Amino acid sequence: MNLLLGQILNGIATGMLYALMGLGLSLITGVLNIPNFAHGALFAIGAYFLVSVVGLLGNFWLGLLVAPIGVALLGLLIEYAGVRRLYAAGHDYQLLFTFGLALILNELIIVIWGPVGISHLPPAILRGGVDLGFTFYPKYRLFVMAMAGLLVVATWLFLEKTRYGAIMRAGIENKEMVSLLGIDIHWLFTVAFALGAYLAGIAGALTAPIRGLSPGMGVDMLGIAFVVVALGGLGNLLGAIAAGLLIGVAQAVVAAYWTEASTAVIFAVMAAVLLVRPQGLFGIR
């Protein structure tokens, strides 16, 4: 029983990170209508930025603040200088662009930070663990859980309660209508892309002390992010959060009893849900 509780806790922690990734990808996919293949690379760059900033300034918290903003700016640049120019060319070109970009960013990581993985310890105050009664649990994981939870709630509030969030949601529903109402749809696209990149960047930064850094770290995460988006329903933000948690917990619980299947279960859950609800958990299309 204690083991199961501990595993569920693990599942929630990783699920929160999956949700952050899925939320960002879902936002980009919903607003821009393109599957962003560079999302995994942005996740990796978030982690590498963190390590560089911490190395430069010697402060983890500053790193956690600055690194995702750097990734958001990179996202802004990608949308403004790249994706935007391809709207007229059509879907396939945007898809190819983000795919190519993912490869380029991945290689850039190797060029800048080297091919060998890097270890990054949590800040001193979050090292070690606490005894929760049923299990001993790393402090840093508890912090990640809280931080990711806050970010998910903040993103949710932004989208639900602010005027700009409402425009963004409207953009997901019907771009033409938003455009006809006199709102600059291109600027909306840029902001959505930057926000999605921010979420990927901070997920990467938060993950760095848990999983360490390696040039391929984004590839592993990209697959999961796509599963989260498909499972939650394309462009559905609540769905992305629920799907992230569901996959994280399923993976952890299965690992308690049948470790070999812990990766396969991610895709098994997706297949099972999509068989029953092809539009995803909360999707309408």
Next chain:
Amino acid sequence: MKRREILKIGAAAASLGFPAIIRAQPKEIVMLGLWDQTGAFADVGPLNDRGMRMALEERGMKVLGQPIKYITRDGATQAGTSTRRAEEAIDGEGARFMIGPWSSGVALAVSEVAKRKKVLHFFSGGTEDISGARCHRYSFQWAASPYTAAKTVVDNFMKANPKAKRWHLLVADYAFGWSVEKYIKEVGKTHGLEFVGADRHPLGEREFSNYVQKAAANKPDVVAMINFGGDAVAGAREIFNFGLTPKLPLIMCWSSGVEELIQLAPEIRENLWVGSNFYYTADTPVAKEFVKNYRAKFGTPPGYAPSAAYSMTRLMLAGFDKAKSSEVEAVIKALEGIEVNDLLGRMRVEPATHQTLRPYFFLRCKPKKAMKEELDFADVIATGDSPLPKEYAACKDIGGF
């Protein structure tokens, strides 16, 4: 299009085709390095390539006076891609000597290609099948037998920690993990070890929290990992994050040495014990020279991956020298039973199984304050070369050509 134009195009195409055919029947000896540039071992392939290239460059890219053409292919750490690209290099480029790839599961498939195409194949990795159940005349194994590794690790660890009898294993779920796990358990019996858990994880696993929590629940005296590369690094990091190390010892039974240790902070390496096919402080003249040159070129000392590729290439070239021939069959015959004093010291290729008999290293990582420099990770506390006992040997007949 007129008939004459078609003829012209045909002629042009033929003239383009002919040089290719001429190239495919070379005086030069074509050697293939099947090194992954993508997939799970994407980080290892470039290191393998460094080692093989250095061994060939030492010889001025020549053997027996004939030029060597070194080509590489990316097997993507996948059996399908690796076999396809190997066949393409054999048929298209005339490669007759092949080294790699890095994954034992993939290498078993590549070994079948070597057998079918009658190409000499050298491999280093943790599956015992290459020199065991699926042995044949064309494939050779450089890495220590999983038995040799398990015996070296368990015997020497128990000598230092006689009370650590409750072991929890974390095993990579493929050919290599299974092989080493089997012998760790076999050798463990002789020390009266109790295996309180043995969890298998998929290759490429990065989320180890689930496994570590299970391991902790079993209250072991020691956690032993039988995995490799990124898996081992992610596992060691999570075992530290959950507070198991440094209180409990952690063993990496089959590690690269440098490549994995460099990815772990010194705090994580405390109370870490490591079995490896190579460590850069190996006390042989060849190793000293190689490590010096490698460091000068790449900054870091070489780990298992470049060293294996380097040593396999040297061993293969030693086969050419002994055979005084560049024919595949002659080189194979020369390699069978060859004895050299090389990178690891005394190395011998067992003719009946094509297994290289050589020492395996057991290291203990140094605490941060004992490290003389950043790359001074560990002390070699023992080496072992107990060969696989006859009763376990699965290679009953190495077969003919």
